[in-house]
Amino acid sequence: MGDGRERLIPLFDVELTTEEIEAAADTLRSGWLTMGPRTEQFEQDFAAHLGCRHAVAVSSCTAALHLAYLAAGVRPGDEVIVPAITFVATAAAVRYCGATPVLADVRGEHDLNLDPDDVAARITPRTKAICAVHYAGFAADVVRLGELCDEHGLALIEDAAHAPSATAPESERKLGTYGLAGCFSFFSNKVLSCGEGGLLATDDDEVAALARSRRSHAMTSGTWDRHRGHSAGYDVLDLGFNYRIDEPRAALLAARLPSLEHNIAARRELVHRYRAEISGLDGVSAPFADEEVERSSCYVMPTMVEDPELREPLRARMLERGVQTSVLYPAIHEFTAYAGGESLPHSERVARAELTLPLFPTLAEADQERVLEALREGLSELRGTVPA
Ligand SMILES: *Cc1c(COP(=O)(O)O)cnc(C)c1O
Numbered sequence: 595m596g597d598g599r600e601r602l603i604p605l606f607d608v609e610l611t612t613e614e615i616e617a618a619a620d621t622l623r624s625g626w627l628t629m630g631p632r633t634e635q636f637e638q639d640f641a642a643h644l645g646c647r648h649a650v651a652v653s654s655c656t657a658a659l660h661l662a663y664l665a666a667g668v669r670p671g672d673e674v675i676v677p678a679i680t681f682v683a684t685a686a687a688v689r690y691c692g693a694t695p696v697l698a699d700v701r702g703e704h705d706l707n708l709d710p711d712d713v714a715a716r717i718t719p720r721t722k723a724i725c726a727v728h729y730a731g732f733a734a735d736v737v738r739l740g741e742l743c744d745e746h747g748l749a750l751i752e753d754a755a756h757a758p759s760a761t762a763p764e765s766e767r768k769l770g771t772y773g774l775a776g777c778f779s780f781f782s783n784k785v786l787s788c789g790e791g792g793l794l795a796t797d798d799d800e801v802a803a804l805a806r807s808r809r810s811h812a813m814t815s816g817t818w819d820r821h822r823g824h825s826a827g828y829d830v831l832d833l834g835f836n837y838r839i840d841e842p843r844a845a846l847l848a849a850r851l852p853s854l855e856h857n858i859a860a861r862r863e864l865v866h867r868y869r870a871e872i873s874g875l876d877g878v879s880a881p882f883a884d885e886e887v888e889r890s891s892c893y894v895m896p897t898m899v900e901d902p903e904l905r906e907p908l909r910a911r912m913l914e915r916g917v918q919t920s921v922l923y924p925a926i927h928e929f930t931a932y933a934g935g936e937s938l939p940h941s942e943r944v945a946r947a948e949l950t951l952p953l954f955p956t957l958a959e960a961d962q963e964r965v966l967e968a969l970r971e972g973l974s975e976l977r978g979t980v981p982a
Pocket residue numbers: 653654655656657680681683684727753755756778779780781791792
């Protein structure tokens with residue numbers, strides 16, 4: 595049994611290879627530090643990987659969401675329907691447009707993605723878009739949500755922050771390519787990471803042009819164009835932002851992209867093992883279905899504690915045994931800045947019962963066993979039973 599002095603197994607860890615570090619270091623030596631040839635290269639590589647026409651690299655997924663909502667025509671007074679179980683950025687970026695995020699419920703403990711029926715019930719004349727989040731890399735129902743959007747003349751935006759290289763059922767088509775725009779995050783703990791970064795993917799030429807323009811103050815040319823003598827001056831065409839990514843990060847991403855599939859395969863193997871073990875435990879379950887794991891990017895390993903009262907004491911007991919855990923996510927409508935809406939029972943239940951276990955491609959089997967042991971022991975102590 596752990597005594598609190600065992601090496602901590604973190605929720606998440608990142609290990610860069612020498613080649614990846616060299617790619618960033620070479621960029622530093624090159625003397626060109628922001629949006630230039632490395633950014634262009636990464637955009638081409640990522641568009642090819644996704645199978646979409648345009649990939650616009652930006653400073654974060656939050657920035658990509660803001661640009662996607664603007665491209666969908668979201669303006670002050672409009673509404674965008676987003677799930678209550680997501681990172682707050684999905685909703686915050688709606689407010690950047692002066693619009694109101696309308697929170698919809700998720701399907702339940704077995705499926706932490708948007709419930710299309712609940713979404714349908716929340717569509718009003720002010721609704722402009724629906725944002726589907728692919729929780730942990732498991733596909734939201736992009737087909738039904740897309741149909742709803744078509745029926746009501748809305749834009750489907752995908753928050754694919756968790757989901758690079760993931761797919762929907764019965765299709766090879768990558769998530770992030772179903773909507774008007776797909777938004778990706780390269781934040782440190784994401785599946786493909788560089789520290790801070792994001793990307794907007796789209797097949798729509800106008801959406802891509804808007805994102806390219808607004809990410810750099812809606813100027814008619816960038817410093818890289820001027821450096822290459824393409825343009826002497828510039829005009830400013832609209833209200834833009836500084837949402838640029840820099841070259842060392844773009845180089846790091848381009849260097850890491852080729853191992854993305856390999857890393858996801860390692861994540862899937864760990865998730866299969868977690869799920870098999872958890873299916874034999876009383877008092878805890880794993881959302882989504884086993885066959886969905888092969889289509890998911892497996893960003894995190896979510897579990898649901900049957901008795902939500904036990905979750906925090908269980909987390910404390912696991913931490914005593916050197917295992918870090920987290921909660922993805924608290925429900926947005928229970929945050930101070932988003933309070934006042936109606937109750938969303940499934941989201942509230944998820945917010946109280948969800949417990950996220952450590953998951954990263956280099957998690958050793960022995961460490962995964964320690965996580966499971968801490969889960970088993972903590973649960974059995976709290977439930978006053980013997981381990982299953
Ligand atoms: C991480 C995350 C974001 C924000 O990504 P940043 O790159 O940190 O801005 C948005 N949505 C979801 C679902 C996320 O997990």
